[in-house]
Amino acid sequence: MAQKTHDYERESEDFYDHIASRFDHSFDGFLASFFKRFIIKHLKVEKNSRILDVGCANGNLLAMLNRKEKIFGSGSDISSEMIKIAQVKHPNFTFKQGSAQKIPFEDASFDLIICSASFHHFPLPEVFLA
Structure with a gap:
């Protein structure tokens, strides 16, 4: 099971590394933008x-x-x-590369954790929710 999870995470990492520079103009970027506007409206x-x-991608949701309201934002992405793009676009936030299975931040250090348009990529979503 661990090997399958590792392979899936590696495939996701490779795919998003490959499209990162054009993410905003991709179909994934369009869908993410739609979800972000919905979240902003209702959160x-x-x-x-x-x-x-x-699963912050380029950090646009935090921005x-x-x-909407002054926040202290952090993001993680596989x-x-x-992450490099997010750091350039939004230097006032903290971004770290890492898996949703092992979030690269201290436990209990956030008031709110959000995950938009990436949950379906998690090989073991129950680990993320635990």
């Missing part, structure tokens, strides 16, 4: 909330949330290329 965020976006 209640308090000022100065510490928010983690798991959109920050325009793609190192997406």
Whole structure:
């Protein structure tokens, strides 16, 4: 089972590393943008909330949330290329490369954890939810 999980994560990482520079203009980017607007409309965020976006891609959701209400944003993504883009686009947030199975941040360090348009990529979603 571990090998299958590792292979799936590697495939996801390779795929998103490959499309990172054109993600905003891809079909995935279009769908992600739709979900982000929906989340912004319906999510209640308090000022100065510490928010983690798991599967953050290029960090745009955190930026959109920050325009709605001042937040302290962090993001993680399996793609190192997406993380590089997020760091350039949004230097006021913290971004780390890592798997949703092992989030690269300390436990209990966020007020809110969000995951949009990436949950279906997790090989073991129950590990993420635990």
